[in-house]
Amino acid sequence: MTDHVEVTGRGASHVVPDLVIVRARVQSDAKDxxxxxxxSSSRTAAALQAASDHGIEARDRRTDDVGIHPxxxxxxxxxxxxxxxxxxRLTVRDRDRVGDLLQALAGAAGDALAVDGIEMAADQTDExxxxxxxxxxxxxxxxxxxFARLAGTELGKVIHIHEGGVADQIPRPMYARSADMAGSMPIEGGTQAISTTVTVRWELA
Structure with a gap:
């Protein structure tokens, strides 16, 4: 068998978050x-329609958990x-519109609306x-x-590469103050790391 060395490397690229993720829920009480x-379904539909009316495209509107308890x-x-x-969950591509969006959601869903949080995110571009x-x-x-130098030799050709996967690391979450906030909502974010691991096997010369 050819002598070889196999090493896992880690790498990341840092991008400026350009998206705002709004996580919210509608909660309704009734006797049965x-x-x-x-x-709950009716008010959720109204909230999602309000999001649509405020420019949130279908690809950026996603329903998550649904449940009921006594x-x-x-x-x-x-x-x-x-x-x-x-x-x-709503993905907002113009962060200056977050405050107006929250106001619209509250107007559509009423006091049934709860905003769980707001966080920055970034598209995982090919670059x-x-x-x-x-x-x-x-x-x-x-x-x-x-390692090759320590073994008194040099690296030869690459004989195998395996990528461990791209991990999206979101910076600290930014929580909503209230659902009835009017106007734009200032949101700040640092950089976001798009990271991956690569395992590479080289022949030793």
């Missing part, structure tokens, strides 16, 4: 399951009603992913060359 689900009296024994909820791969390969090559 059907009414709670109907009310509500009990103060003694925790008797069921006095049910709470249904529907969570959704950013390629830069992360290049950095990971260079890291692996540098390590492998060092």
């Amino acid at each position: 399951v059907a009414s709670a689900l109907t009310e 509500r009990h009296d103060n003694n925790g024994r008797k069921v006095i009603g049910y709470t249904a909820y529907q969570a959704f 950013a992913v390629a830069a992360a791969r290049d950095a990971a390969f260079e890291d692996a090559r540098t390590r492998a060359a060092q």
